[in-house]
Amino acid sequence: MCESSYRPYQMLKREIRRWDLVLLLINSIIGAGIFGLPSKIYALSGIYSIAALLVCAVIVLIIVFNFAEVASRFDKTGGPYLYTLAAFGKIPAFVIGWILLITRISTYAALINLLATYLVYCYPPFQGQIWRAAIISGVTLLLTLINFIGVKSSTRVSNGLAIAKVLPLFIFVIVGFFFIDTSLIQTSQSYPSSGEFATSVLVLIFAFTGFESVLVNTGEIQNPAKNIPFALILSILCVAVFYDLIQVVSMGTLPGLATSNTPIADAAQLFMGSGGGWLITVGAVISISGTLNSVMLVGSRVPYALSEENQFPGIFGRLHRKYQTPTLSLLWFSGVALLGSLSGSFLYALSISVISKILIFLTVCGALIKLRRNKRQPTSYFKLPWGHLFAVGGIFASLWLLFSSKTAELVDVLITTAVGLMLFALYKLFIRRSEEKD
Numbered sequence: 001m002c003e004s005s006y007r008p009y010q011m012l013k014r015e016i017r018r019w020d021l022v023l024l025l026i027n028s029i030i031g032a033g034i035f036g037l038p039s040k041i042y043a044l045s046g047i048y049s050i051a052a053l054l055v056c057a058v059i060v061l062i063i064v065f066n067f068a069e070v071a072s073r074f075d076k077t078g079g080p081y082l083y084t085l086a087a088f089g090k091i092p093a094f095v096i097g098w099i100l101l102i103t104r105i106s107t108y109a110a111l112i113n114l115l116a117t118y119l120v121y122c123y124p125p126f127q128g129q130i131w132r133a134a135i136i137s138g139v140t141l142l143l144t145l146i147n148f149i150g151v152k153s154s155t156r157v158s159n160g161l162a163i164a165k166v167l168p169l170f171i172f173v174i175v176g177f178f179f180i181d182t183s184l185i186q187t188s189q190s191y192p193s194s195g196e197f198a199t200s201v202l203v204l205i206f207a208f209t210g211f212e213s214v215l216v217n218t219g220e221i222q223n224p225a226k227n228i229p230f231a232l233i234l235s236i237l238c239v240a241v242f243y244d245l246i247q248v249v250s251m252g253t254l255p256g257l258a259t260s261n262t263p264i265a266d267a268a269q270l271f272m273g274s275g276g277g278w279l280i281t282v283g284a285v286i287s288i289s290g291t292l293n294s295v296m297l298v299g300s301r302v303p304y305a306l307s308e309e310n311q312f313p314g315i316f317g318r319l320h321r322k323y324q325t326p327t328l329s330l331l332w333f334s335g336v337a338l339l340g341s342l343s344g345s346f347l348y349a350l351s352i353s354v355i356s357k358i359l360i361f362l363t364v365c366g367a368l369i370k371l372r373r374n375k376r377q378p379t380s381y382f383k384l385p386w387g388h389l390f391a392v393g394g395i396f397a398s399l400w401l402l403f404s405s406k407t408a409e410l411v412d413v414l415i416t417t418a419v420g421l422m423l424f425a426l427y428k429l430f431i432r433r434s435e436e437k438d
Helices: 018-029 037-072 080-088 090-122 129-148 151-177 194-205 211-220 224-253 263-272 274-299 302-308 327-343 347-372 387-404 407-437
Strands: 006-008 318-320
Touching (some): 018 211, 018 274, 037 194, 037 211, 037 224, 037 263, 037 347, 037 387, 080 211, 080 347, 090 129, 090 211, 090 327, 129 151, 151 224, 151 263, 151 274, 194 387, 211 274, 224 263, 263 274, 274 327, 302 327, 347 387, 347 407
Antiparallel strands (some): 006 318
16 A cells, blocks of 8 residues: 555545445444343333333434434535534534544444453453454454455445344344243333433433444445435334334343343343353344444544544545545554554543533534525435424433533543644644745
């Protein structure tokens, strides 16, 4: 990959088709957390966890409808970063882009360490720091190669992993329905307190997130004005139904659901034997792998998007001549993610993941109102009926989520933002002095 192999600022290939995007979104939303989710919400709300799921789905759909309109207005790479830039200017946009980048790195580091843990569980000889480092390095190099040779190869892998991660859960639901003990689903249970129910909804909302980061890859999506709204709404509806079915089966087959750390695996082992538990464990490994590929695909485009708007060094905007991938951006992301994964230095940033998502939701809902006021409107985009009403609803939902979050997480976000702004100021100062010398 010599210097002559690159051409600066060429268009990315639009090779993410409509159904590729649906699977990519499902792959990003359904992560490793689903394997522990049923017990968490059941412990809080009991049988009314089903109602919590429905309330959560409505809230998420309100936010997703906002994303559907705003995203359909853009055809470049950047997602929420680009929406913020168009609506609110450079500084807020950089903050969103910076937080997106840091959370992608920290998410990757956390997930790949979790993957190594699962692999050690499946194959005990992999124990030890050397094996862990080898697993982390090997998987990272493989994913880097897949993403280097083109977005088509990455989406093919993503499609395969999305299907493979859903299949064990689908088997769990289908088989589990025949073993549901209705006596375990007692409608006479007392109502949860408002606080417990609200906490259930809050926990569930973050089980639906991940869709917002996929939109960073808009520059590689075919016909984004039509395909993004379709894929967003369909994927959220599919995930909502799937989560409901998983919760029903878990409640009806696992007597000690509220206290289980691995509820789906425990339930599967009860009605399918040890093979069922093994199936779910393999499903968890595949699920993590699929999410890692999505994180790599998205994360490697964030420096590229920032460089396109002169908020990151221009070298990150260069594309490979043959594969049309932002190779330097990809190599930088995978290198930093690998170092963070091996050292654990980025794991602290996981604490900002929750609030960063809320800030993105809040910004995008606000952007809908702001962008509708522009005199120049796109010729073709998804215009949401009662858009302002949905935007206000999304803003209120985001504010509720923000005020429900932990103060410590907000402090971490402020620190991360301050560091990013300092680096941004230093970069701009460097550029200005370079221009003065010229």
